[in-house]
Amino acid sequence: MEKMTGIMAGWLIMSATEAKKDYGFVVENGKIVEIVPNEKLLGKEGVIDARDSIVCPTFTNTHTHFYETLAHGATEPNLSLKPLLEDFWWPVVENRQTLETIRISTEYSALESMTSGVTLCNDILEAPFAERGKRLLTEEAVIRKAGMKAVLSLESNERISTENGYENLEENKNFILKMRETGNSDIRGTICTHTTFSCSTPFLMKAAGMARDMDEYIQIHMNEGPDEDKCCVDKYGMTTAELYKKIGFWEGGKAWANQCSCMEPVELNIMGQMGVGISTQPRSNALCNAGIAPVADMLKNGIKVGLGTDNGEGNFYENMRYLVLMQMGKNYSKHALTPLQGFQIATEGGAFGLGYTDVGCLKEGYSADFQILTGNAAIQLTEKNVVAEVFWRKDPKDIKKVYVNGNLICQDGHSVNLDDERIRKDFSECVREFWKGQPYQD
Ligand SMILES: [Zn+2]
Structure with missing residues (x-):
C-alpha cells in the first residue's frame, strides 16, 4: 500500500475548538508536520x-x-459494586480468565474500538489465575498487530492473597520496562492496583512507591458508587481521597483514578490540588447502579478528565453523548458540559490525562491518528458548528477510514491488519463456552 504523505479534507477538525474548511496536513514519519490549504x-x-x-x-x-x-x-445481578464484585465479577468472570480468553477478548475489543473511532485504550486486565508473566504480553501482541495504541496494566490487589497481589505488581513493572525498550509510547504499561477495600494501606503504599520509583502512572478504581466511601469512613474515619492523601498515594502527580461516580466535594478538591486525573464511565455507571459522576465539578476543580466505556465494546460516539447529556440532566443546565467539552474529553483531554502530549489533536507535532468521516450534513457546516455536528450526529457507520501514525488500520468497518471474520467467530464460540452451565443467562 502506498505510504500516505498527507491528506486534503473537506473539513479539518484540528481540536474541539478549531476547524478549517478545505484544509489538510502533511505527514512525515507518522507525525503531522504542517497544516496547509488543500491546494498546496x-x-x-x-x-x-x-x-x-x-x-x-x-x-x-x-x-x-x-x-x-x-x-x-x-445478566449481572442487581447489586451495588462491592457485592457485585464479590458475587459475580470476581468468581464468575475474572477468576476464570486464561491466556486464550484474554487473547480472544482483546482481539474482539480491538475490532470494536477501531470501528468506533477509538485508537488508544487504557485497559486494565483482571485475571489473577491466568498464566503469570504472559498476561499483558498476550494483550500487547494483539494491539500491536492491530496497529493501535494502548496503555496496558494488570489489576493488583490482595483479594486472592497478598502474594498474588505482589506478583501482579511485579508483572506490571516488568511490562513497563519491556515497553520502554521499544523507544516509543504507542504501547505502555502502568502500575495498577484496585481499591481501599481489596487492598491494605501498606499494599497501596508499596504500589504507589513502585510507580514513583519508575516515574510511571499508577491507577486505581475509586468510588464506583457509594460503597467505597462508606467502607473507608467506617474503617478509617475518612473519605477515600482523604485516605489516599494521608498515605501519600497521590504524591508524584501521575495518579489516574477510574470511576469516581460518587464523590464528596472535599475529594474533588484534594484530587484537583494533587493533579490526579479521572476517567469517567457514564454509561457503565448507569448500568451498574453506580450513579452519575460529578464531571462538571471535576472540571471546575481543575481535574484532568477522560472518557471510558469500562467494557471493550460499544459505540464510543454514543458514550460521548451520554457523558454530556447526563451532566446536563444532573445539573439542570444545558451549559453544565457542552458538546465541545465532551469532544475535548473524548480526544485530547483523555490522552493528555494519560500522559500523551501528541495524541488527540490534528496539529503540528501530533501523531497522525485520525478518522475520515462522511461529509454529509443537513445543515450548512461552518467553523463554529462542525464539531458539534460530529458530536451529535456522527456514528461508527459514518467512519470511512481510521489511521494511526499515518497508517491505515480500519476501512469501511473492517480491520486492515486483523482477520475480522475469524475473530468474530472465535469470540462467539468463546462466549458460548464461557457461560455453558453457568447461571446469569436470562
Ligand atoms: Zn473498571
Whole structure:
C-alpha cells in the first residue's frame, strides 16, 4: 500500500475548538508536520483526497476491560459494586480468565474500538489465575498487530492473597520496562492496583512507591458508587481521597483514578490540588447502579478528565453523548458540559490525562491518528458548528477510514491488519463456552 504523505479534507477538525474548511496536513514519519490549504497538496504523491469528508482526531478510551466483553449476553445481578464484585465479577468472570480468553477478548475489543473511532485504550486486565508473566504480553501482541495504541496494566490487589497481589505488581513493572525498550509510547504499561477495600494501606503504599520509583502512572478504581466511601469512613474515619492523601498515594502527580461516580466535594478538591486525573464511565455507571459522576465539578476543580466505556465494546460516539447529556440532566443546565467539552474529553483531554502530549489533536507535532468521516450534513457546516455536528450526529457507520501514525488500520468497518471474520467467530464460540452451565443467562 502506498505510504500516505498527507491528506486534503473537506473539513479539518484540528481540536474541539478549531476547524478549517478545505484544509489538510502533511505527514512525515507518522507525525503531522504542517497544516496547509488543500491546494498546496493537490497532485502530490501519497496525498489522500478526502475533500468530500470530515477529518477529525480519533478517540481515547481512558478506561476499559477487554475481558469484560466475555460478559456479553450475561445478566449481572442487581447489586451495588462491592457485592457485585464479590458475587459475580470476581468468581464468575475474572477468576476464570486464561491466556486464550484474554487473547480472544482483546482481539474482539480491538475490532470494536477501531470501528468506533477509538485508537488508544487504557485497559486494565483482571485475571489473577491466568498464566503469570504472559498476561499483558498476550494483550500487547494483539494491539500491536492491530496497529493501535494502548496503555496496558494488570489489576493488583490482595483479594486472592497478598502474594498474588505482589506478583501482579511485579508483572506490571516488568511490562513497563519491556515497553520502554521499544523507544516509543504507542504501547505502555502502568502500575495498577484496585481499591481501599481489596487492598491494605501498606499494599497501596508499596504500589504507589513502585510507580514513583519508575516515574510511571499508577491507577486505581475509586468510588464506583457509594460503597467505597462508606467502607473507608467506617474503617478509617475518612473519605477515600482523604485516605489516599494521608498515605501519600497521590504524591508524584501521575495518579489516574477510574470511576469516581460518587464523590464528596472535599475529594474533588484534594484530587484537583494533587493533579490526579479521572476517567469517567457514564454509561457503565448507569448500568451498574453506580450513579452519575460529578464531571462538571471535576472540571471546575481543575481535574484532568477522560472518557471510558469500562467494557471493550460499544459505540464510543454514543458514550460521548451520554457523558454530556447526563451532566446536563444532573445539573439542570444545558451549559453544565457542552458538546465541545465532551469532544475535548473524548480526544485530547483523555490522552493528555494519560500522559500523551501528541495524541488527540490534528496539529503540528501530533501523531497522525485520525478518522475520515462522511461529509454529509443537513445543515450548512461552518467553523463554529462542525464539531458539534460530529458530536451529535456522527456514528461508527459514518467512519470511512481510521489511521494511526499515518497508517491505515480500519476501512469501511473492517480491520486492515486483523482477520475480522475469524475473530468474530472465535469470540462467539468463546462466549458460548464461557457461560455453558453457568447461571446469569436470562
Ligand atoms: Zn473498571
